[in-house]
Amino acid sequence: MKKEGIDVIFTKSHTLQNELCHLKPLRGRLERKDVVYMVDCKLCQKSYIGETAQKFSDRAAQHKGCIRNKKRKNVFFMHIKQALGRKHKNKGTEAMFWDGVSYLDSERNWRRRKIKESIYINAYDASLEVKDLMNLEKGCKIDACWNEFNDFIKNEAEKRRSAQAKKLGIQRPTPKQRRRSPRLNNV
Numbered sequence: 345m346k347k348e349g350i351d352v353i354f355t356k357s358h359t360l361q362n363e364l365c366h367l368k369p370l371r372g373r374l375e376r377k378d379v380v381y382m383v384d385c386k387l388c389q390k391s392y393i394g395e396t397a398q399k400f401s402d403r404a405a406q407h408k409g410c411i412r413n414k415k416r417k418n419v420f421f422m423h424i425k426q427a428l429g430r431k432h433k434n435k436g437t438e439a440m441f442w443d444g445v446s447y448l449d450s451e452r453n454w455r456r457r458k459i460k461e462s463i464y465i466n467a468y469d470a471s472l473e474v475k476d477l478m479n480l481e482k483g484c485k486i487d488a489c490w491n492e493f494n495d496f497i498k499n500e501a502e503k504r505r506s507a508q509a510k511k512l513g514i515q516r517p518t519p520k521q522r523r524r525s526p527r528l529n530n531v
């Protein structure tokens with residue numbers, strides 16, 4: 345972590361919070377750049393955590409194009425295609441809650457943004473293969489020491505998601521409704 349320029353002091357949770365969360369006030373929210381974002385599926389409890397340097401609206405447009413063109417490398421297309429149950433059948437771009445995107449973090453530096461993305465993915469799903477999220481991969485490898493903070497990071501991220509949803513006037517599943525992995529407890 346130090347190599348990447350991220351200094352984290354583990355004794356105070358505030359320090360971790362300050363390090364991870366540099367969110368600015370909501371304004372032109374779909375045009376935000378340099379973000380770690382989270383998009384929810386409207387049809388199930390799964391979400392996708394990604395990062396982009398582009399405006400989120402541009403990145404979302406690319407994802408939608410991949411869904412329409414049935415790109416097998418696209419995480420959203422594969423979720424709609426592979427998700428079990430009838431509710432995803434024949435659903436396209438409208439299956440995802442693009443306008444309700446939550447921003448978990450913002451970071452201009454590409455490496456740091458990638459690391460943050462991975463830390464959030466790991467906080468939401470600490471299993472070796474991602475099960476609780478739509479993500480097909482875990483992201484870059486991060487030190488196991490982060491597992492200790494998974495509960496904290498996830499809870500703080502959910503608070504930010506709820507606050508953003510409230511401003512948008514939308515309802516999001518509460519953290520309790522989201523499936524909670526027992527592996528995240530008592531690490």
Ligand SMILES: [Zn+2]
Nearest residue numbers: 385387388427
């Ligand atoms: Zn789904």
